Amino acid sequence: MNISLLSVVGYLVAIAALVGLNAVILVWLERKVAGHMQFRLGPMEVGPHGILQTLADGIKLVSKQLVIPDEADKPLFLLAPIVSLVPIFAAMVPLPFSETVQAWELNIGLLLIIALGLLNTLGILLAGWGSNNKYALLGGARAVAQILAYKIPLLICVMTIIMMTGSFSLRDIAIAQKDTWNVLYQPILFIVYIITVTLETNRSPFDFSEAESELVAGFHTEYSGMGFSLFFLAEYSYMFIAAGLATVLFLGGWHGPWLPGVAWTLIKIYSIIFLMMWFRWTFPRVRIDQMLSFGWKILLPLSLINFIITAGVLAL
Amino acid sequence: MMECCYIKEVVKGFFSLCTGMRVTMGNVFTRPATVQWPRESAPLPDRFRGHIMMLADDATGYPKCIACTSCARNCPSQCIIVTGKKPEGAKKKMADRFELDFTKCSLCGLCVEICPVGALDFSRDYALASYTRNDFTTMDLLQELGSPF
Numbered sequence: 001m002n003i004s005l006l007s008v009v010g011y012l013v014a015i016a017a018l019v020g021l022n023a024v025i026l027v028w029l030e031r032k033v034a035g036h037m038q039f040r041l042g043p044m045e046v047g048p049h050g051i052l053q054t055l056a057d058g059i060k061l062v063s064k065q066l067v068i069p070d071e072a073d074k075p076l077f078l079l080a081p082i083v084s085l086v087p088i089f090a091a092m093v094p095l096p097f098s099e100t101v102q103a104w105e106l107n108i109g110l111l112l113i114i115a116l117g118l119l120n121t122l123g124i125l126l127a128g129w130g131s132n133n134k135y136a137l138l139g140g141a142r143a144v145a146q147i148l149a150y151k152i153p154l155l156i157c158v159m160t161i162i163m164m165t166g167s168f169s170l171r172d173i174a175i176a177q178k179d180t181w182n183v184l185y186q187p188i189l190f191i192v193y194i195i196t197v198t199l200e201t202n203r204s205p206f207d208f209s210e211a212e213s214e215l216v217a218g219f220h221t222e223y224s225g226m227g228f229s230l231f232f233l234a235e236y237s238y239m240f241i242a243a244g245l246a247t248v249l250f251l252g253g254w255h256g257p258w259l260p261g262v263a264w265t266l267i268k269i270y271s272i273i274f275l276m277m278w279f280r281w282t283f284p285r286v287r288i289d290q291m292l293s294f295g296w297k298i299l300l301p302l303s304l305i306n307f308i309i310t311a312g313v314l315a316l
Numbered sequence: 317m318m319e320c321c322y323i324k325e326v327v328k329g330f331f332s333l334c335t336g337m338r339v340t341m342g343n344v345f346t347r348p349a350t351v352q353w354p355r356e357s358a359p360l361p362d363r364f365r366g367h368i369m370m371l372a373d374d375a376t377g378y379p380k381c382i383a384c385t386s387c388a389r390n391c392p393s394q395c396i397i398v399t400g401k402k403p404e405g406a407k408k409k410m411a412d413r414f415e416l417d418f419t420k421c422s423l424c425g426l427c428v429e430i431c432p433v434g435a436l437d438f439s440r441d442y443a444l445a446s447y448t449r450n451d452f453t454t455m456d457l458l459q460e461l462g463s464p465f
Contacts, residue, residue: 033344035348035350036343036344036348037340037341037343037344038343039343039346039347039348039349039350040348040349040350041348041350041352044352278337278340278341279337281340282333282336282337282339282340283333283336298326
């Protein structure tokens with residue numbers, strides 16, 4: 001295992017570019033999807049079909065003052081967006097885009113991504129606590145309260161796939177699906193996975209920690225300028241990672257006819273992201289108790305039964 | 317029994333979610349309702365009421381108004397000022413001043429209805445904007461028409 005400094009820098013730059021470009025495209029796409037689902041057009045003014053709208057918004061956000069509330073816990077307040085964003089750079093590392101395009105092949109890549117995904121919640125909690133704002137604190141507390149309800153079904157989903165493949169390496173999991181994608185074996189598990197990652201990325205209908213009609217803006221109520229945009233960047237990057245994981249776990253990674261592997265991976269990732277946007281602009285936010293009972297009473301038994309049946313079938 | 321209801325609920329809930337998603341996807345493929353003003357505008361209804369305007373006589377191009385002041389007298393907001401005189405050699409009076417105070421006008425249309433010669437009508441001009449209210453307190457309706465004076 002020899003890693004040169006140059007390649008590390010190269011990967012970092014590539015991942016940073018990916019994170020930035022992804023957020024720029026996704027924010028625009030989100031607004032377009034929202035518009036068209038509500039008989040509107042979405043952004044149309046900046047660039048053709050508003051494609052440069054996010055850049056204009058980004059410049060505005062960068063030029064804004066970062067206001068820190070008087071009674072806020074200043075170090076935590078400033079640390080929270082960074083804690084939320086930085087794990088993404090590590091979580092992108094084991095994600096394979098094709099047979100050869102992968103920052104670093106890790107034999108426990110799956111575990112790394114799942115573990116780093118939790119740091120997002122830490123960032124939200126820090127933001128909620130550091131802001132010294134009741135709404136922000138409630139948002140942070142909600143983010144922590146919902147972890148157990150979705151993490152366990154999510155982990156059982158992932159365990160089932162690991163059991164089928166016998167490897168924690170994302171690359172091996174993708175290679176194992178060369179002929180048949182896992183989604184054909186495990187359609188219910190795929191649905192459970194998509195629901196749990198919607199929960200994990202704090203997206204509507206499960207966006208409890210920012211619930212704008214209840215909590216103003218939740219954990220990022222007090223953030224302005226770049227603080228806010230870092231959270232935004234983090235949200236869209238986590239969506240990318242969650243969709244990337246779904247691609248590798250269920251949709252056969254880079255496998256597909258005609259097109260090169262990277263193209264297939266990106267098509268699959270953005271299809272899943274579109275699905276998550278579709279959820280957001282279709283379903284109203286559920287109550288937190290509804291979500292908890294959904295997590296414990298439906299997602300958990302469903303994934304457990306699936307796990308046991310899969311284990312049984314594999315043992316035969 | 318309980319288990320049966322539970323599974324039924326889950327399946328029913330799943331399909332109701334699918335229905336919702338079908339609706340929003342249908343919306344995506346429907347024409348958006350947005351009209352991109354000012355590059356395009358929605359069609360005006362036939363009976364649209366803009367501010368009143370003076371009609372011109374087809375033959376002469378002069379205003380049709382005979383300065384009878386029925387409109388000014390009937391206006392509930394008293395926002396019309398009409399004066400008239402006879403042009404040289406003519407038998408009938410014609411308006412030489414017709415001013416509308418659009419800041420007071422309620423677009424009731426009594427003036428349009430009462431006019432004995434049908435000289436008034438609603439315009440279809442709705443994009444009105446100005447930096448000063450004086451542009452609307454004395455709108456000269458004769459401005460764009462020919463004048464015998």
